[in-house]
Structure formats: C-alpha cells, structure tokens
Amino acid sequence: MSEEVRTIEIQLDGVPCQVAPCTLAELVQRLGHASEGVGTALNGRFVPRGQRDRALQPGDAVLLFKPIVGG
Template sequence: MKLQLNGAPVEMQGATLTDLLEAEGFGGAKVATAVNGMFVPAPLRAGHVLNDGDSIEVLAPMQGG
C-alpha cells in the first residue's frame, strides 16, 4: 500500500496505523498521529485501518517556548 508519511512517500505491508508506526520506528514513542488531517488518539491506532493513498502525520512533543 502506498502512503504519505510526514509528506514523504512510503510503502507498507501492514493494515493499521499501529503497523505503520512500528514499521517506521515509532512503535514505543510518545507521538501524536493524524490520518488525512483527522487526529487519531493512541488507544484507537490499532483499530484504525489505513487505505492506499492516506496521508499520515506523526508529531513528537517538543520542549521549549
């Protein structure tokens, strides 16, 4: 399946947002996620099925001000 991850094209074999995060090295990280502009909370990622062409944003919290 072809996706956009943080603006870059990626291909993945899994089906869910959790599968993508693990495949791309975000498995245990504290991150915020959005699919096609819609926020997906951490507890719902395992059940969020991705579709070909989806755009996923993964953001890590930053300190500062």
C-alpha cells in the same frame, strides 16, 4: 514458488511511501516509535493512541509528531 509481498502507497509526513498493509498502530511500531512517544494524524485528523487500530488504505496521509505537553 516465492510469495509476492503486496504493498500500498501512503503519504508519510508528506512523502510518498510504500508499506505493507497494516493498521496505524502497526505502522508506528514498525517505524520504531513507542506508542506513547508519538502523536498521529490520519488524513488531517488527530488520532488518539486508543483509536489507531484502523487499517491504512492506499492514498492515506499519515503524520507523526511529538506530542506537546502543556502546563
């Protein structure tokens, strides 16, 4: 008997994407990004690295971007 893998649909950088249920931090890791090497926004709001433990919900819009360092 095979186990069915459940997925949810989110928007990832503006593109519909099916992913296994996970947190924003887990998604960043699964996509191969170092936590400190990418900025994140969820549903139009910036999410600091320390607050990426929120579980993604169907329909969430995730944006990944390079952090900008000013001087």
